[in-house]
Amino acid sequence: MHGSVMTPPTIxxxxxxxxxxxxxxxxxxxxxxxxxPHDEVIVVDDGSVDESSAVLARYADHPQITVIMQHNQxxxxxxxxxxxxxxxxLCVLLDSDDYLLPGHLARLRGNAQEYPDExxxxxxxxxxxENAASAVSMRETLAKMEVPxxxxxxxxxxxxxxxxxxxxxxxxxxxxDTLVARLLALRSQLHDEVHVAGWxxxxxxxxxTSHVVSRLSADGVxxxxxxxxxxxxxxxxTPGFFYRIHGTNxxxxxxxxxxxxxxxxxxxxxxxxxxxxxxxxxxxxxxAVRTEAAQRSRPLRLKRRLTLWxxxxxxxxxxxxxxxxxxxxxxxxxxLLFSQGPTQAK
Numbered sequence: 001m002h003g004s005v006m007t008p009p010t011i012x013x014x015x016x017x018x019x020x021x022x023x024x025x026x027x028x029x030x031x032x033x034x035x036x037p038h039d040e041v042i043v044v045d046d047g048s049v050d051e052s053s054a055v056l057a058r059y060a061d062h063p064q065i066t067v068i069m070q071h072n073q074x075x076x077x078x079x080x081x082x083x084x085x086x087x088x089x090l091c092v093l094l095d096s097d098d099y100l101l102p103g104h105l106a107r108l109r110g111n112a113q114e115y116p117d118e119x120x121x122x123x124x125x126x127x128x129x130e131n132a133a134s135a136v137s138m139r140e141t142l143a144k145m146e147v148p149x150x151x152x153x154x155x156x157x158x159x160x161x162x163x164x165x166x167x168x169x170x171x172x173x174x175x176x177d178t179l180v181a182r183l184l185a186l187r188s189q190l191h192d193e194v195h196v197a198g199w200x201x202x203x204x205x206x207x208x209t210s211h212v213v214s215r216l217s218a219d220g221v222x223x224x225x226x227x228x229x230x231x232x233x234x235x236x237x238t239p240g241f242f243y244r245i246h247g248t249n250x251x252x253x254x255x256x257x258x259x260x261x262x263x264x265x266x267x268x269x270x271x272x273x274x275x276x277x278x279x280x281x282x283x284x285x286x287x288a289v290r291t292e293a294a295q296r297s298r299p300l301r302l303k304r305r306l307t308l309w310x311x312x313x314x315x316x317x318x319x320x321x322x323x324x325x326x327x328x329x330x331x332x333x334x335x336l337l338f339s340q341g342p343t344q345a346k
Contacts, residue, residue: 008109009176011039012088016078016170016218017096021051023244028059030099034106041065043096044082047072075218076192079170083180084187090121091175093222097244098171101126104240108174111234118151119176120231122168122223123240135245142168146300149237153296157289159227160275161318162311163267166233167223171241175226182229183222189277190225192216194266204258220266225274235297286319290329294336308337 013031017024031041041064045052056067068085070078083091090112094100104123111121124146127138145165158164167173175183183190192215196206206213226233293312299305316329 007113009089009112010087011035011090011092011105011109012086013039013041013092013094013105014079014082014086015041015043015094015096016046016075016082017043017048017052017056018046018072018075018078019048019050019052020096021048021055023097023099024052024055025058027094027096027099028065030101031094031105032062032064034100034102034104035064039064039105040086040088042068042082042085044068044070044078044085046070046075046078074192074215075170076190076216076221079218079222080184080187080190083175084184086177086180089177091177091180093173093175094171094241095169097246098169099242099244100171101239101241103238107236107238107240111236112174112176115151115234118232118234119179120167120226120233121174121236122233123172123174123236124238125168125172125241125243126239127243127245129245131245138243138245144301144303146237147235147304148297148300149235151297152233152235154230154232154292155227155296156230157284157292157315158296158308158311159224159271160280160284161315162307163224163264163271164227164307164311165220165223165267166227167219169243170217170219170222171243173219173222175222175231179226179229179231183225186225186274186277190221190273192218192221194269196262196265200258200261200265204255204261206258216266216270221270221274224267224270225277228271228274228278228280281320283318283320284315286316286321286325286329289315289319290336293333296337298338305338309333312337 015027043056047070059065068081079093092108108121125142127135129135152166155164155166194216196213201213289312312333313330316326319326
């Protein structure tokens with residue numbers, strides 16, 4: 001019974017895979033050890049050319065696993081195809097080079113049952129893997145984005161104004177079926193093409209053939225699209241998945257300057273793409289921006305708070321209404337952002 005506080009939701013775990021045969025068994029086994037009888041696992045293979053098909057054949061007889069083999073379409077299309085096939089009330093995403101940590105699905109099921117008005121759940125990551133230095137760097141990056149556990153509020157206008165990413169990598173995301181349906185309704189207008197300037201490729205030493213140069217990440221699109229749809233989000237601070245950092249993590253292997261450039265470029269392109277798909281007005285209602293800012297949870301890091309202040313200041317200055325009212329709202333913004341916010345869950 002979707003939306004009921006009495007009946008736990010059924011879960012569909014959507015696993016996307018491309019040439020990760022060596023990690024795939026660990027990912028699938030981590031899911032199978034946690035699912036319940038009415039749950040399902042959807043595995044979408046994106047045209048792998050390694051031993052993935054042989055690995056998946058070993059799971060073919062499992063009654064709760066559905067395998068979809070497709071020609072190569074990219075991660076975003078792969079995840080959306082998996083979501084389109086899912087039947088659960090809560091759709092949990094997993095990259096095949098990661099794996100779920102014990103208890104993750106039980107916590108998600110409990111949170112979805114306890115907070116029926118929230119439709120987007122994300123959990124902390126546990127970075128690790130062969131590249132120890134990159135894993136440490138990723139832990140530091142994720143720590144800078146940390147928010148208090150519990151309700152985060154809506155982040156629509158912060159995403160619209162500054163491309164805010166309120167979420168985690170793909171394997172930490174879970175969406176209710178109602179939100180999934182809204183995302184799938186936009187799929188013809190969503191794409192993963194990214195336009196990186198030639199000078200940036202040369203300056204930062206990026207490879208033209210790398211997917212970080214040619215394609216947007218699935219989590220970057222899904223997290224921001226959900227925000228622009230007005231998703232009510234909930235954060236679980238307990239690590240829910242092992243985030244594997246390895247040699248083929250193209251983004252993790254880039255330098256700081258390249259990270260900054262790609263992060264700015266990607267978030268702008270995603271915000272513009274989704275805003276166009278949703279026909280979001282060029283001038284948002286001022287009161288809507290004020291209400292959203294007042295109901296946001298307070299980020300743990302000062303830099304993140306300053307980023308929110310910049311995003312909401314921009315949204316207020318661009319909002320409809322008299323200039324005096326907009327300027328007054330910007331002046332009042334620190335109080336709105338940092339003196340209020342939704343009650344946090346324990």
